[in-house]
Amino acid sequence: MPATILLIDDxxxxxxxxxxxxxxxxxxxxxxxxxxxxxxxxxxxxxPSPIDLILTDHIMPCMNGNEFVRKLREFQPKIPVxxxxxxVEAEEEYAGxxxxxxxxxxxPDNLLASVHRLVTNTE
Numbered sequence: 001m002p003a004t005i006l007l008i009d010d011x012x013x014x015x016x017x018x019x020x021x022x023x024x025x026x027x028x029x030x031x032x033x034x035x036x037x038x039x040x041x042x043x044x045x046x047x048p049s050p051i052d053l054i055l056t057d058h059i060m061p062c063m064n065g066n067e068f069v070r071k072l073r074e075f076q077p078k079i080p081v082x083x084x085x086x087x088v089e090a091e092e093e094y095a096g097x098x099x100x101x102x103x104x105x106x107x108p109d110n111l112l113a114s115v116h117r118l119v120t121n122t123e
Contacts, residue, residue: 065083073097078098080118
């Protein structure tokens, strides 16, 4: 059974591009454009299968990646999270939250390598 990835990005084009890359690599991808909605879905267990990895953008309106991860960690302390940002200084905001951080632009091969390491627990 393929790993299930929750992809959170308010930019529909970037979300669709990453979703396509991940699906072609064999992952089951659930894309959500709003981090608040993703939290609601976690709390109400609306996902069709258990989430193995969360891939989120850092800068989003209403709730940035840091706020999302902090709220997520209140009830999902161990789930792997990969944060992608174009701002190197953003990584500091995630100190102590147990996330993995990658800088944009993240080429498809690098994205897939990071995802693979996280879903197979080899990072």
